[in-house]
Amino acid sequence: KAGVTQTPRYLIKTRGQQVTLSCSPISGHRSVSWYQQTPGQGLQFLFEYFSETQRNKGNFPGRFSGRQFSNSRSEMNVSTLELGDSALYLCASSRGQGLNEQYFGPGTRLTVT
Amino acid sequence: SQQGEEDPQALSIQEGENATMNCSYKTSINNLQWYRQNSGRGLVHLILIRSNEREKHSGRLRVTLDTSKKSSSLLITASRAADTASYFCATVVYNQGGKLIFGQGTELSVKP
Numbered sequence: 001k002a003g004v005t006q007t008p009r010y011l012i013k014t015r016g017q018q019v020t021l022s023c024s025p026i027s028g029h030r031s032v033s034w035y036q037q038t039p040g041q042g043l044q045f046l047f048e049y050f051s052e053t054q055r056n057k058g059n060f061p062g063r064f065s066g067r068q069f070s071n072s073r074s075e076m077n078v079s080t081l082e083l084g085d086s087a088l089y090l091c092a093s094s095r096g097q098g099l100n101e102q103y104f105g106p107g108t109r110l111t112v113t
Numbered sequence: 114s115q116q117g118e119e120d121p122q123a124l125s126i127q128e129g130e131n132a133t134m135n136c137s138y139k140t141s142i143n144n145l146q147w148y149r150q151n152s153g154r155g156l157v158h159l160i161l162i163r164s165n166e167r168e169k170h171s172g173r174l175r176v177t178l179d180t181s182k183k184s185s186s187l188l189i190t191a192s193r194a195a196d197t198a199s200y201f202c203a204t205v206v207y208n209q210g211g212k213l214i215f216g217q218g219t220e221l222s223v224k225p
Contacts, residue, residue, distance in 0.1 A: 004155075031211055037153075043201065043215035056212045088153060092213075099143055099211050104155035 004105035025093030032074040119216040136202030
């Protein structure tokens with residue numbers, strides 16, 4: 001089985017721009033979660049989706065949004081980028097409704113200049 | 114704020130030695146999981162222990178959970194250089210779906 005894939009792997013954007021990151025879960029997994037990892041704040045939960053519905057949202061501003069499609073693929077969008085949004089963005093998928101182990105993708109490294 | 118606190122923040126040992134990492138958390142949990150991360154890459158799931166379990170083994174890994182003290186420990190026996198990585202505990206809080214709340218991690222260095 002193919003693992004979780006994330007595109008793009010690396011991205012450089014300028015302050016004020018917006019960005020869309022994509023995640024394809026493991027086949028058959030219906031739950032997708034997103035996390036932000038920075039040296040200062042560590043790993044922080046962004047959102048969780050199951051069957052196209054957002055089930056959980058972390059403490060991030062409204063500039064961070066996401067969605068899930070009927071094939072379980074997910075995207076997250078960050079608008080009006082700030083320097084502090086520079087981070088590794090990780091997507092994870094799991095069977096069921098996410099109470100089990102999560103399988104992480106390699107991440108998208110976003111740099112905001 | 115982070116649910117989990119990990120101790121130590123960094124650990125350096127020789128190959129063949131055992132490595133123990135500790136994790137504490139704040140609220141009631143559904144389960145606690147341990148993950149490994151190599152050099153800023155994706156996380157790899159190691160082991161999951163449910164709130165009604167006290168100990169679990171997987172190969173060279175042993176995890177304990179003490180819900181009365183809200184703490185867990187991960188023991189890696191007979192460490193290898195390939196075990197060098199950051200290790201994170203993550204809790205699934207009761208009644209909050211599949212949201213993982215991570216600790217700050219322990220950076221393990223195993224010297225050959």
